[in-house]
Amino acid sequence: DTAVSQTPKYLVTQMGNDKSIKCEQNLGHDTMYWYKQDSKKFLKIMFSYNNKELIINETVPNRFSPKSPDKAHLNLHINSLELGDSAVYFCASSRGDRVNQPQHFGDGTRLSIL
């Protein structure tokens, strides 16, 4: 029944490890996003995919690599995790690739780097 679901909800790992976060949406939307929300609650776009094609790629270290196997899924792989990567990562989706559409968010993955 969940519209946008992310797994895992919590991720605690050590510096230097590689980890993945998965996202799935069952809304039939064409566009999916990854956002990062830091400790000051500032929500910032990282990536956007429309029909499996990358359309927004913000200034994000190339240790972060999104992958979209189909338009219902957008996963985020992070290599060589650093302390500064600790944050909450949100996946979102919207109909179409224009920002005149509401975005539907998952409940986030809280990543903590030890």
Add this chain to the structure above:
Amino acid sequence: SQKIEQNSEALNIQEGKTATLTCNYTNYSPAYLQWYRQDPGRGPVFLLLIRENEKEKRKERLKVTFDTTLKQSLFHITASQPADSATYLCALTDGGTDKLIFGTGTRLQVFP
């Protein structure tokens, strides 16, 4: 530089009153502005979208205004209830890049 500013301090109001939250922006020319609600431990939830040629939009107890001259949007919750307590985020389109840029949010606390 480009900025989106929302009241960083929490807004505390009594149940039944109207809550008014402010979103000011600098060096953007957004075609659309959106408001979201975020509860602790949850993702943002879309509330309202307003276009640059609309002055006002309403949905039940919610009202949004958009003044492109003042570069400001106001978000009103009438007859506020404790269940309205949450953080409210404004977000605007960055026309050149088609991205949604979020403000840092205002925490609203409605007490009985």
